[in-house]
Amino acid sequence: MNQPPSDRTRIRRVASNAHYDTATLHAIVDDAYLCHIAFSDGKGAHCIPTACWREGEHLYIHGSNGSRMVKHLLQNECCVTITHLDGLVLARSAFNHSMNFRSAMIYGRFEAVEGGAARHALEAFMEKLAPGRQAEIRPGSDKEYAATTVLRIPLAEAACKIRAGGVEDDAEDLNWPVWTGVLPLARTPLAPLPEPDCKLPAPAYVLQWDSCSSAT
Amino acid sequence: MNQPPSDRTRIRRVASNAHYDTATLHAIVDDAYLCHIAFSDGKGAHCIPTACWREGEHLYIHGSNGSRMVKHLLQNECCVTITHLDGLVLARSAFNHSMNFRSAMIYGRFEAVEGGAARHALEAFMEKLAPGRQAEIRPGSDKEYAATTVLRIPLAEAACKIRAGGVEDDAEDLNWPVWTGVLPLARTPLAPLPEPDCKLPAPAYVLQWDSCSSAT
Numbered sequence: 361m362n363q364p365p366s367d368r369t370r371i372r373r374v375a376s377n378a379h380y381d382t383a384t385l386h387a388i389v390d391d392a393y394l395c396h397i398a399f400s401d402g403k404g405a406h407c408i409p410t411a412c413w414r415e416g417e418h419l420y421i422h423g424s425n426g427s428r429m430v431k432h433l434l435q436n437e438c439c440v441t442i443t444h445l446d447g448l449v450l451a452r453s454a455f456n457h458s459m460n461f462r463s464a465m466i467y468g469r470f471e472a473v474e475g476g477a478a479r480h481a482l483e484a485f486m487e488k489l490a491p492g493r494q495a496e497i498r499p500g501s502d503k504e505y506a507a508t509t510v511l512r513i514p515l516a517e518a519a520c521k522i523r524a525g526g527v528e529d530d531a532e533d534l535n536w537p538v539w540t541g542v543l544p545l546a547r548t549p550l551a552p553l554p555e556p557d558c559k560l561p562a563p564a565y566v567l568q569w570d571s572c573s574s575a576t
Numbered sequence: 577m578n579q580p581p582s583d584r585t586r587i588r589r590v591a592s593n594a595h596y597d598t599a600t601l602h603a604i605v606d607d608a609y610l611c612h613i614a615f616s617d618g619k620g621a622h623c624i625p626t627a628c629w630r631e632g633e634h635l636y637i638h639g640s641n642g643s644r645m646v647k648h649l650l651q652n653e654c655c656v657t658i659t660h661l662d663g664l665v666l667a668r669s670a671f672n673h674s675m676n677f678r679s680a681m682i683y684g685r686f687e688a689v690e691g692g693a694a695r696h697a698l699e700a701f702m703e704k705l706a707p708g709r710q711a712e713i714r715p716g717s718d719k720e721y722a723a724t725t726v727l728r729i730p731l732a733e734a735a736c737k738i739r740a741g742g743v744e745d746d747a748e749d750l751n752w753p754v755w756t757g758v759l760p761l762a763r764t765p766l767a768p769l770p771e772p773d774c775k776l777p778a779p780a781y782v783l784q785w786d787s788c789s790s791a792t
Contacts, residue, residue, distance in 0.1 A: 398614030398623035
């Protein structure tokens with residue numbers, strides 16, 4: 361499984377950090393709330409951040425029907441990238457400094473998701489953001505659904521790159537007298553902020569939101 | 577100052593969230609350790625994550641001389657995007673859900689930074705990552721510097737977009753009986769991880785690394 365699915369997904373720089381298996385790809389995508397999408401038009405290359413989620417072997421996004429990005433992505437190939445920054449790697453020598461990260465790049469073309477499948481996909485997105493919330497909120501109207509395009513891209517042509525763990529210094533630098541190690545970074549949930557006029561009790565997904573970060 | 581510097585930087589979707597002033601742009605760039613760069617070549621559009629930093633009115637990156645991205649960026653226009661995700665906005669109606677974020681898009685072309693200016697820029701990068709560390713580490717050799725290209729792009733053609741604050745529901749949904757508010761997210765420094773064989777005391781920038789997050 362550790363072979364790239366295409367020439368343009370073959371990682372050449374630090375190829376030992378490349379991963380082409382499905383489990384790694386799914387884990388990186390599932391840990392993301394947003395991706396960056398690169399595409400080109402007559403005005404040049406664009407790099408647009410947008411919310412994303414996964415169902416099965418596709419990455420999903422959504423947008424207004426009239427948006428430039430939606431129109432363009434349905435007609436052209438693009439590259440979708442997700443990057444999680446996990447830490448700064450402070451080596452003993454300047455040029456062995458690095459960052460720990462997990463990234464995924466997906467090449468291909470988005471297709472529109474229509475009708476009931478689009479509703480299902482948006483509900484799956486809500487389920488990822490706040491499990492159970494879809495049943496509590498004012499549901500989308502036919503007009504709202506009609507004004508929104510759901511798009512998906514296959515996860516077939518993808519490559520992941522992961523740098524994890526500690527410092528990698530050259531043998532001759534190992535005795536250089538400087539502190540060395542990793543300064544970790546994490547995306548952390550902070551305490552929920554209810555709207556001032558919200559008097560309702562918080563549901564489970566709100567109560568549990570920052571329980572992990574409070575425990576550390 | 578709230579006018580876009582070019583047609584392609586004019587934000588059309590939720591234009592009230594657009595910012596074109598220098599202070600906003602600098603703040604978003606300075607809070608980032610990495611950016612995503614979109615460019616196109618014969619194999620399509622690519623979206624590459626890479627470390628970045630700012631000096632004055634330029635965003636800097638670095639890479640190996642031989643890298644595809646370095647070669648391409650010196651010859652073609654690109655788009656550099658930085659996005660910070662600040663929270664999930666849980667509205668009362670499905671289609672008013674949103675995310676809080678701060679993003680910056682920079683269009684233009686990178687130029688190579690040569691000689692002493694390149695060394696100075698890499699030292700400024702280290703100063704951002706770990707203030708004072710440059711004087712402690714094994715400095716780069718001439719060979720290491722020669723194998724690395726430093727590039728910079730002007731911050732002149734840029735646009736920022738910020739979504740902050742609370743929920744924005746329509747008047748007719750305000751009494752819908754569901755918890756509503758923001759689930760905040762932050763990039764948080766976690767406790768430093770010294771290399772197992774590192775017996776040296778931690779310098780100030782390591783001791784202070786996770787002091788903010790421990791206090792919350």
